[in-house]
Amino acid sequence: MNRSLNSRQIQLWRIAIYFIFALPGFAIASWVSRTPNIRDALGATTAQMGWIIFGLAVGAIIGLLVASHLIANRGGRFVMIAGLVVSSVGLIVVGLAGTWLTSGIILFLGLAVFGFGNGICDVAMNVEGTAVERAAQKSLLTGFHATFSLGTLLGAMTGSAAIKAGVSVTVHMMLAVIVIILSILFLYRLVPAGTGQENDDDSNDPPMSARERMAIWKERRTVLIGIIVLGMAFAEGSANDWLPLIMVDGYKVTPAIGSFAFGLFVAAMTIGRAAGGMLLDRFGRVAVLRASALFAIAGLLLVIAGLNYGVAYIGIVLWGLGAAFGFPVGLSAAGDDPRGVAARVGAVSTVGYLAFLVGPPVLGIIGESVGLLRALIFVLIAVTIAGLLSQAARPIAQDNKIKRV
Template sequence: MNNSLNIHKIHLWKIAIYFFFALPGFAIASWVSRTPTIRDALGATTAQMGWIIFGMAVGSIVGLLGASHLIAHKGGRFVMVTGMAVSSVGLVIVGMGGTWLINGVAVFAGLAVFGFGNGICDVAMNVEGTAVERATRKSLLTGFHAAFSVGTLLGALAGAAAIKAGMSVVVHLALVVAVIVVSVIYLYRLVPAGTGKETGENSNVSPMTARERMAVWKERRTVLIGIIVLGMAFAEGSANDWLPLVIVDGYKVTPATGSFAFGLFVAAMTIGRAAGGILLDRLGRVVVLRASALSAIAGLLIVIWGQSYAVAIVGIVLWGLGAAFGFPVGLSAAGDDPRGVAARVGAVSTAGYLAFLVGPPVLGIIGESVGLLRALIVVLIGVTIAGLLSQEAKPIGEPNQ
């Protein structure tokens, strides 16, 4: 009876984490859907809007770097809930700054707060995800990341509906915050307290000092897993920022066709992540990472040197399927050791987000000289390196594959 009760609690924990992954995606897409309205209200140029949006990147990096220390002292659930609360406050500031105050600095500050909340929440929910994997002995992190994609899609659809209905930015974002707050109030009770917390109360896992948590950045395995995630996240981030333009400029199609190509990429990636758990349990991390790298390499080669849009579409699907696994599988590998799990997941998450934030602008600079299609060769190199290092993600203690 006691065993069945524990199984039920773990099942509820797993469901709660699916929702905790979906909520940040919902929030981010809600903000993104209102960027044109806020830009017009501020009267900002493209360059000025770029600097305003940079506030989110600043907040996210600070949150990612500090998350492991917070989790070690307070536990994953506390940091996850705090992150969602902070990001909600940031979203309200963004709405008010963009429409009531009409102040770019206020929007920048709101995005920095929003980004910080998302940053600490991101690490905490991945720490929780790896803990659920250990409790169930199943590969679940790709599915959790698929839930983030679903949340993003729902946020985009809700944003489009709000715009069509003529809803103001403040009201729209206030409703988004209300959905997040109500969801978190209900869900947090389903998540056990103390995941990732290092207090010394558990005799089997001695707590890490702050110096030891910083030292994980020098660990060979953590660094190499970070490089895997860096390469694969670059493949994902470059598509998120540049794929419509790559297809429009490279294949001389309409913007609508370019948007369709991006939608196809996102769909392929989401399907890959949804099916990822089954593949990982049957084939193992190393095989799946190698196969995903090969898929992304093949897709990029087809897109770069394809002779027609119809051929490029095949490449986009392969690229999307290949980009689906690197980030979540790398985070899962980083969480193998319960001692210092928050520090290692935080380090690998930071590597991935650096690829998301720094990679696309670099691609734009290179693309200015050689064209966006040829600039994708840099992404191809990153994915190839990630594929060659796939062996490093094997579970600790498992023989070489």
């Protein structure tokens, strides 16, 4: 598959994947930016909104779990585009439920559909990303993830502008969907069909059975990469959910300064990912992962120390730079073997998103007892373990075979 592409086709494929990575970030930020308006329209409490938003997690996890089977049967392009279309449908339902229908149940279902579309698209676009890396013979996945962050930033800015202009949630979601659909219509032609699809006619690379795809979860290398991604995703997700409150509660700063600290973290992580391809091509995965773990450890120690918010800012930058690489580099490593690439990328993606979804609430529970600054010690431990296991991400050609646990 995709073996006969010329350099121009590979370049166009690469450009298309950059833009496609930005679309889910744009969609998610479009929804998140209007959550206060939707909450007020529903008259929901914080606890009720928590349960409603849980629909997004349910849909995403289901999507992540089934994505590899869909990709094996239909190919990455089909699943990626289908995921964006499904998430667009969910976004429309969210817009209608949030202001016009004002129904928490319909909003829950809309978010579940939205999450499912994002889940299958996430795995598919990472499978495409690893395939582009192999075709271009360059490290590109960190750059792809940087455009996801840029898409999120664009969505947040658009949402802020829509609020200031008095645009209703329904109209805002409709406009966001139009942007996504028009982008799909232009970009899908640049992506070759069949990436990750397993062909019965290929005698040299026979397709995996459903049982073999499930057995991916027992492979020693895949499990270790999953642990690396788990630790680094925990570091990223904890900052996403708690950093403003960590600064406000731990350093007694204003909410505005807490928000600035979070912006600093996101900026550092985006810059790190933008430069990641160059660093990976020069130093290799293992060295970059070890260095990123050390950066994150140093940053977390500076934040946990609680000296003053100036020192904490330095720690936040190091934390952001360190957290930038674990997820994309782990997915790149999971995609080394073209046979079963969708299953391995899907497994590692699922572990990473579980860390995003489950880790921060657990940190909040711990922080309730010992304080959020001390609770970061658990993030520190997770990152340390990830750094110690970095050798597992070395290119598969250096391994004799993939072993099961």
